[in-house]
Amino acid sequence: MRLAGPGVRSLRLWGVCAPAVVLVIVVALLVLGRTSHSSRNTAAGPPHTLVEVSPGRCGRGWDDPRPGVQVFDLRNTSDQAADVYLEDPGSRAVYGEAEGIGPGTTRALTVRLGKGAYALRCVPEDADAVMGPTVRVDRGVRGPAAVAVTVHDLIPPAIAYQKWVAGGLDETVRLTGALRAAVDRGDLAAARRAWLPAHLQYERLGAAYDAFGAADRRINGTDAGLPRGVHDPSFTGFHRVEYGLWHGEAARTLRAPAAGLVKAVTTLRDDWAQNRMDPAQLGLRAHEILENTVQFELTGRTDYGSGSSLATARANLDGTREVLTRLRPLLATRYAQLPGLEREMNGAQSLLDGFRHGGRWTRPAELSRADREKTDAVLGDLVERLASVATLCDPRRTS
Structure with a gap:
């Protein structure tokens, strides 16, 4: 993200x-x-x-x-x-x-x-x-009207979400470790199989709106703006390893990027335990995760060879659902369209799941025109609905 x-x-x-x-x-x-x-x-x-x-x-x-x-x-x-x-x-x-x-x-x-x-x-x-x-x-x-949400209201769901992210980072460390092990032993076929579960686990954590700060750039950044593009030393993380795995690089050239990815994820996991998430950002996160998905994943801009952009979109949908689960007690009495939003989330999940065929996901460029238009419409509508969630959950002063 x-x-x-x-x-x-x-x-x-x-x-x-x-x-x-x-x-x-x-x-x-x-x-x-x-x-x-x-x-x-x-x-x-x-x-x-x-x-x-x-x-x-x-x-x-x-x-x-x-x-x-x-x-x-x-x-x-x-x-x-x-x-x-x-x-x-x-x-x-x-x-x-x-x-x-x-x-x-x-x-x-x-x-x-x-x-x-x-x-x-x-x-x-x-x-x-x-x-x-x-x-x-x-x-x-x-x-229409709604009772204002305060920072105090958002503290319990923010704490719950932060704990969930901590558990997800533990799993991300484990899965990136398996990816590195496959690269280290030179088994690039196994490394390609290990890359996607590790990347999707990270994407589910919803690193939108600067949740992870500079660490996200090291872990999940692209080559955008780098002088040498994919060959720039600053191109690191999941997408650097992805590029090498799907562009014929030798295992020896991927060992350092894979090791760097594990180090970056482990550092984020350790630092996260000492951080305190800003409760005011929780509602924004519900909106920004899928907004970024529409901008980057549905356009294929973040595909470096694996063809897994729609899998990433599906993981981002999971991440959005996790945020909404924590906010639901606040939204239930403030957002009359919450049931409709949840139905649309389920519909989007079924739509994206339909693009998985065994272990392979359809690339965005391979979608038929009808599937492309439907996917854009469904996720675009969700982004608009989630903008209302962000507005309702933006804390206000009440005194």
Whole structure:
């Protein structure tokens, strides 16, 4: 799994809309967020309400509640940046948020309001949160909402996931040791058979979003950006050994790369026991693993001769499922589409399993057009759904 850079979080609509709808709304919010508005109603779009954001006047200006889609122009009149959440003051479910509103600036937040109670909560950068006045809407259907997840909520699943990864690294050390032993005795046929189980075991651990830091580059990096490509001394790890095994290299030239792989995996295993995973990254990991899979494995960009890219995609699906298993207690009450997501995960598993024929996996380039389109569509839809998981599990300040 290749590393993916962190995304920027600014404006979000909370809830469980269909992925395509969520995507359209998010794009619209980002466009709106680049402009400032005065309080106004326009015939061309939803009504606008200018609302003050400050510790002393949080939510002031919203005195004409109405149902339907509308835009809050959030004006930060304080001297520090602030986040703003539109909440149900009773359940603390969040309908929308705008983050990092700078002093003296205005940001737009689009929401759909229906019958119920609402309040804006202002969270200054270096001060306690302030809840604005409660506003009631007497009719209409409310938009989607979810109770915010905190870092405290994420600590137990993060600890459980870290322990699972530790066990997986033990197994990776064992399997890479078997790979090295086959290379050392010159049995390259056995080494080719040993390479895939070792690599898939590592891939299941979900090394997305910088989970393993620089160690992942040494263990699972490609030749991208290296001056001499596959012949560069910095090309190491699983793919260096893969290239040699499937391009006719002699066993003696592969002994050092195989030994280096075992050393790198063993060091990661030993260091992992002393590390503490950032709980805030767990939701991101659920999304990034398969996003990287679509980018690298489905395109065949990481195939150095073994033809196992779809096997890797299947291992990445296992890794995603492990993350979701730890997050499930939090998602069960926040993500109404969780059953549908789990059904799609099962469908993707069956689809990928169908590309295995005995000990051989179909290469992406060998897929029929129909299979290619179906695979891209199924995994692409999963990536969109998992983006909602990442959003819901991104921790917020609640006080």
